[in-house]
Amino acid sequence: MMDQHETTYTSLISEFIPVKPRIRIQCDNYVIPKVAESFALYHMNSRLSTVANVCVDAKIVVIGASDVALSFLENLIFNASNHYVVFENITLVSDRGIRFKYELNDLENGFLPITSHYSYEYMKSMSLNTWVNVVTGTVTAINRIDKHIIVDESHYVYYDYLFLFCGEQFVCDYVCKDIDFASSSVSHDAESENSANIVRPIKNLFVLNTEEDVLHASMSLEKLKAHTKDVVVYGKCLESLTVINTLLKSGIKGSRIVYIENKLDEKMSFIESEYIAKRVYEELVKNNVNIHKSCRFVEWKLSENDTQINKLTTLSQYYCIGLVMIRASMKFDGHLVVSNSFQTNDEYVLAAGPVAKFNPNNREDGMLSHSYFNSVEVGSNVAKTFGALVGVFEEPSSIELIQPIFMYCHLPRDYQYLYCAIPGFKYYEEITKTIKTGDKNTGYFEMTLDAKGLVIAFSCYSKNKFHHLNLIHLCGKSISLFDSMLDRFENNTLPCLFEYFEEPWAQAIYSDKFDSLLEVLNMHWSNVKFKIAELAKVTKVEEEFKDKCLKLIQNVMLKFVEDNLDELPMYSHPITISKLLDEQASLPNATKQFGPRERIRCPFFQQDSCPPGGTNRQWPRFKPATVR
Structure with a gap:
């Protein structure tokens, strides 16, 4: 029992604002602050407590607990407006409940490949059970007229909006020993009266x-x-x-x-x-x-x-849900056909994930199945589309599905394997270039580039540990960000890509804020090129203007490092330099000058940057790169 003077916030948790967990940079060579145990974080302050909440009480029912479903729920709950927009009635229906409920050991984790950032620790940090009602069972019917679903042929769950996020799974259809199987072993006759009687564990x-x-x-x-x-x-x-x-x-x-x-x-x-x-x-x-x-x-x-x-x-x-969809008179031809806004032929039913595909009339690239795209990105887009549908989010200008897909696992004899590729890479027809380093003993790294120098796919195979959540950020990036990687490879000075991408200069690329930095830099550099072209006839003005703009872009990068100093301790910054100088001055018999140190390569600058205490104290000028 709690004493009277003790305070509990459990009953007030719905009034707090949930804070979305970040995917931290994986790093072994530098001390990055880590917490001993994962936890869910909620926030409230006096200013936010005066903001009136917009409560969306529509009954939202999600079928399936796939990566698409988890991403949809994450982006719905941890949306940019969650300090005043609250979804009060969310229900998830799955035959095994919500995923990642158990903490598995290393051996158990090796049974299944990893296809997203979701894990036991990450799910603890989200605490979805606080906001989502979980119904354990199998959906056996959908009644679109009365807007309810039937779970296990007996329980009714009513909805205002229904989301079908059924993933792919392995299923064994057990039949009598005297009956032969076809090659697929899938029985589509769900109405057979004897099928329920012959199934035994x-x-x-x-x-x-x-x-x-x-x-x-x-x-x-x-x-x-x-x-x-x-x-x-x-x-x-x-x-x-x-x-x-x-x-x-x-x-x-x-x-x-x-x-x-x-x-x-x-x-x-x-x-x-x-x-x-x-x-x-x-x-x-x-x-x-x-x-x-x-x-x-x-x-x-x-x-x-x-x-x-x-x-x-x-x-x-x-797809065990297929017959349920057909009986509900939904457009199903092996996949549930949806529009570009993920709507089915019923305006109150949306679908995404491997069970769904886009309408062939709405896409020209031929990639119809959602399995071609990153499941987390698909779920995020469904959340944005639905938020705009109910009027609480801004309507997205377009649906972009550009994030890479990846698969990470341990292959026989405990070799780590990672495959990462842009959507639709299997059907890529443009000219490509392949870079390969190492072998199975030292670690094999194979990277494929397109004609523009963009990384469109890569495979990793190594007995040694590598950080897969870091490396997946390389896919889709321009090699101009990789510190003259192609020149080093052609000059035979790049023996191992694993070691190369573990160097300090690459760590910023692995930050979850790096894509936002690229957008800002592209915007500034586009303005610079336009202004310079206008002032091309006046040489003196052009040079002065160019220096000012480059200084502006340099300040943007310094601000990025400053905002992420906890994750980027390997980068030099005036704040870290000042701290080091203060620490040096406080030491007994301290000298005023640091000795010369080894220079550090940085692909974002024309010159080599120097670590704190180096002989070069002037910040180098920014060298713009073509980025995506």
Whole structure:
């Protein structure tokens, strides 16, 4: 019990303003302040307490807990106007509830690839349960006339706006042992009366989609190690390789692992680099993993009590919500067809994510499926569109889907793998240039550039640790930001891209504020070029004006470093220089001058910048770069 003088803010939490967590720069070489434990932050002050709230009480129901759904909820709750705009009635419906509820250890985290920044720690920092009601169950029907959904055929959830964010998952359709499977093993006859009667839990079948599935599989690893029977991993996808790596790390011998590859589905993620794929198969063979390629699943046979598989298992990709949409008379042809503003043929139903695709009449690039785009960016755009629809956000001028997609995981023998690419890279037809450094021993890094010098894709494969959340910021950037990287590569002075992008000059690129800095710099430099062109005939005026504008741009960069000094301690700034000088002066027998030090490269300046105490105290002039 709390004493009377103690204060609790739990009952007032809805009156506070939630603060969105930042994705911090990952850095090992410098001391960056970190908290011991993640927490959700709320803020209120006397000025904001006088602002009248705009409460949106529309019933918002979200089906699915995919990355798109989490991004939608995050951007809806932590919007730029959340100091006075409050969404009071949000409900999420998912068969396993909200994701990232459990803290997994390193072994358990290796079961599934990572496709976004969402994690257990990040979800704790958001505390979505404070704002979102979670209903655990499966949607079995949608009634568009009465505007409600039916969960588990018995519970009714009413809505004003319905959002369909169903992701992709592996599903096993279990049938009797005497019935043969087709190659896809997907049963579309959901109305079969016998289908519900023949489904029973199978003890030795693991279908990994959520943390609960991972925990269930992890608890069975000790039993697997005690047995001598083979462990079958089915499906040509990255998830299969991550499972094999986890089995090997847990102590299961490779000779007991049978890896069965089916025909590669273009919807499934696999290794894009031929070099990396070859090295992965070499590791599988080296560890005596039995590989069967280009196989087609035919059937499995169960034990006498139908609780265990004696010979084979299968996984398949399947949209379990599809029949529900068809019955609700929604436009569905394998994907739910939506407009550019994510609206279906029902104005109160919006959809996004792998289950949806754009209307072919509204797009010219041919990229219709939402799986081509970054799920977090898609969810963010849906939140902006919906906010404008209900009149609390400004209507976006256009829907931009330009953020790269990525996949990070651990491949067999614990090699780290990262693949990152711009949307639609598989269908990219322009001339490209490829930069490759290292090998599987030192770390292999493969980067693809387009004709304009933009990074459009890259793959990383290394036994050594690297920071994937840093490197994904390289995709879509111009190589003019990378400190003459191309010249160094062509002159054979760039042995390892991993080490190169760990250098101090690159850390600012990994900041979540860096894209905003590029926008400001582009705006200023566009104005500079326009004014200089007008004053080209007056040389003296031109030079004076140019110096002033370059000084303005330099000040913008210094302000950026100043605002992010906690994350960028490796950058020189007048504030840090002043602190170092004060510390030096306070030391006994301190001298007035620092000794010369090694110079630090900085790609944003014409000259080399000098660290605090160096011989060059004059700030270098800014060299503009073509940035995107």
